[in-house]
Amino acid sequence: MKFALLVTGGPFQSKSCHSALSFAKAIIAHPDHELIGVFFYEDAVLVANQLSNPPRDEMNITHSWQQLAQTSGVELKVCIAAAIRRGILNEAEATRHEQAHHNLASGFTLEGLGTLIELEQQADRLVRFRP
Template structure:
């Protein structure tokens, strides 16, 4: 079965990103299932801000997602409208808005809702984390 994850809870105020990460690891460990990608929406896009600084005594959820993406080739997509609204921009977006630097963390990409619609069409299940 082919899955995609839809996360829209803040990585700092909810456990949505943590729960989704655990679920993603379970899918990856399964021989019967595959994870096509993860779409972060609303406040969940804050996970992709490269300027996030995790205290040393806390679990670094951003780094955990980045490692998962690197190790397994999982696509991590932030909704571009939600991300830009929250100051998260890729290099091309930062130039477009005449800003000095990009704030998009490595392993994350900015895409429109069309990517989520593609996930809906391609996948057997979309699991939402609020």
């Protein structure tokens, strides 16, 4: 079965990003399941900010998602409109918006809502993690 995940709860306001990460790991570990992509929307886009630094005694959720993407090849897609609204920019968007720096964490890509629709069409199940 093919799964896609939609994460909408912010990494600091709820456990949505953490729960989605656990679910993603379970999908990947199951031989009959495939995780075709993860789409971060609304406040969940904050997980893609490479400048966030949680306290040392807390899990760094950004690094955890990056490790998952590296080891599994799962694509981490971030809503471009929600990200820009929250100050998360890749190099191209930083230039376009005349900002000196970009802060999109490696392993994440900025995508439009059309990408979410494509994921939904390709997946057998779209699972949403919200606050």
